[in-house]
Amino acid sequence: MSSNSRITPAASKAAQKSLRMFPIFESLTDEEDLKWIAKCSVRKLRTGDTLAERETPACEVFGVLSGEIRALYKVAVGKEVILGGFRRGDIVGEISALDGEPRCASLSAVNDSSVLVVPGEVFQEILSEKPGVSLFLLRLLSQRVRILNSRVSELSFLDTKHRLYNTLLRLSRHRGLEGAERVISPPVVHAELAEHIGSSRETVSREMARLVRSALIERTNAAIILKDPAELSSRISRALDS
Structure with a gap:
């Protein structure tokens, strides 16, 4: 810097x-x-x-x-x-x-x-x-x-992937359309997400790819779209309960 x-x-x-x-x-x-x-x-x-x-x-x-x-x-x-x-x-x-x-x-x-x-x-x-x-x-x-x-x-209390879910929810805002989708715009790069959760860019990239394959998030040039924020929240709750 x-x-x-x-x-x-x-x-x-x-x-x-x-x-x-x-x-x-x-x-x-x-x-x-x-x-x-x-x-x-x-x-x-x-x-x-x-x-x-x-x-x-x-x-x-x-x-x-x-x-x-x-x-x-x-x-x-x-x-x-x-x-x-x-x-x-x-x-x-x-x-x-x-x-x-x-x-x-x-x-x-x-x-x-x-x-x-x-x-x-x-x-x-x-x-x-x-x-x-x-x-x-x-x-x-x-x-x-x-x-x-x-x-x-x-x-x-949370492992790396659940800290990532929590950070995505924290950085996002309601998309402004009907439905529960949330959006991070402009999109945050994986290296920055890693700095938020105290992890590595490679770990974040792997988990983000899994979320995309599961249709829980969508990434465009303009934004990261959280397609099912409720499921991410549910996963965090289950992790805390366990």
């Missing part, structure tokens, strides 16, 4: 933005928004650029303005597990801003992206002066703990 991101001073770019575009900061007044946005900056990243490295000391909070930022945990040389993705309106990096400890995951750009960089001291100041922001953050952290608990359970 490249680390050649570009930082744009607040005076020229961040001042054109608003902290209130992020749900966590919606309760700011116009005056508060102007005061704190002036202390922020905008960072632009190209596909693959590193925004932050795991175990590095830092306390900035990042708000995604465009593109997608991915949190990664490196488990071995050349092998990473995807912890989550963050899109426009999301914030990431708040843990280090709260406890002052090094980053617990690496952050990189999935595609060309831009983020608002909120200095740690500014984030702390907002939290101390705006109880509504603090409450929102508590709810956000609670949601992320629930997701983390789900992922830990998945890794602890």
